[in-house]
Every structure is written in structure tokens, then in C-alpha cells.
Amino acid sequence: MKIEFTLNGIHRVIESAPTEPAWPHLAEEGAREGRCRGGNCLRCAVLLGDRPVPSCILPVYRLQGAHVTTLVGMGENPLFLDIMRAFDKVGISRCEDALPGLVMLAYQIISEKSIPSDMDIQDYSRYLVTRCAGRDEFERAVRLAGRLQGRRKADRRERVSR
Numbered sequence: 001m002k003i004e005f006t007l008n009g010i011h012r013v014i015e016s017a018p019t020e021p022a023w024p025h026l027a028e029e030g031a032r033e034g035r036c037r038g039g040n041c042l043r044c045a046v047l048l049g050d051r052p053v054p055s056c057i058l059p060v061y062r063l064q065g066a067h068v069t070t071l072v073g074m075g076e077n078p079l080f081l082d083i084m085r086a087f088d089k090v091g092i093s094r095c096e097d098a099l100p101g102l103v104m105l106a107y108q109i110i111s112e113k114s115i116p117s118d119m120d121i122q123d124y125s126r127y128l129v130t131r132c133a134g135r136d137e138f139e140r141a142v143r144l145a146g147r148l149q150g151r152r153k154a155d156r157r158e159r160v161s162r
């Protein structure tokens with residue numbers, strides 16, 4: 001099957017059996033394979049549109065027409081930078097095993113809820129399992145990143161209205 005998609009902003013065309021896992025086709029742009037290969041550890045997480053998904057269990061046909069972003073591709077994205085600032089401030093380690101899943105979940109929460117409530121954060125992260133960051137730390141970091149993002153948007157509005 002011929003599949004066309006965008007990976008970190010670059011148009012890609014691949015040939016693959018439709019139900020093969022997507023991960024090998026995303027690896028050169030930084031998607032990492034984790035140990036579980038079952039959708040649990042989120043080391044292999046990528047954004048499919050705005051949603052984090054484990055690429056080890058994502059069938060390749062789901063890439064058709066999609067915009068896929070790996071951690072590498074988030075590079076200068078302002079929300080990504082706010083999330084990384086918040087993670088550093090709270091003391092969440094940059095552990096390779098946990099970072100993709102944590103960052104992409106934080107990205108989804110703030111993208112969908114703007115300034116998320118405690119309930120929102122708890123709701124989105126209820127299945128989050130990681131040894132590298134406590135749930136409390138993660139929740140604090142998401143709240144902080146949401147505030148940083150909100151402040152940046154307010155500054156931008158103020159500049160535009162002048």
C-alpha cells in the first residue's frame with residue numbers, strides 16, 4: 001500500500017503493508033522504540049495531528065494523509081519550549097524513556113484546554129505510568145506550562161492591539 005503523510009513538516013511517501021507498525025517509518029525523525037512494544041511505556045510516542053499515540057502499535061495505514069510530529073520535530077514550537085521550561089523548573093528529568101510520552105501528553109492537554117484545570121490534568125493523565133516523574137510533578141509542570149503559554153498569548157494580543 002502506498003501511504004503519503006507529513007513527518008515533521010516533510011512530505012513522505014512510503015510503501016508498506018497497512019497493518020505494519022508505523023514506528024520504523026518514523027524512526028529516522030527521532031521516534032524511539034521502547035521496551036514494551038505494546039502501547040504502555042510511550043517512549044515511542046508521536047503526535048498524530050494533536051494527539052499523542054504510541055507509534056509501536058499505530059498501524060501504518062493510519063498515517064495516510066496525517067501530520068506526524070516526533071519530539072525532534074517539536075524543536076522550536078513555542079508550546080513545546082514552554083513545556084520543557086516547566087519540566088525543568090519542576091525537576092522532571094529528561095529521561096529518554098519517559099520524555100516523549102510526558103511531553104506529548106502535556107502538549108495535548110494544553111492544546112485542547114488552553115489553561116487546564118486540575119480536573120482536566122488528572123483526567124488526561126489517569127493512565128500515565130512512568131517511573132521517571134511522579135504524577136504530582138507532572139501535574140505541576142502542566143499547570144506551569146499552561147500559565148506560561150497563557151502569558152505568551154496575552155503578550156502577543158497586547159502587542160497586536162497597540
Ligand code: FES
Nearest residue numbers: 034037039042056
Ligand atoms: S514501545 Fe512502549 S509504547 Fe511503544
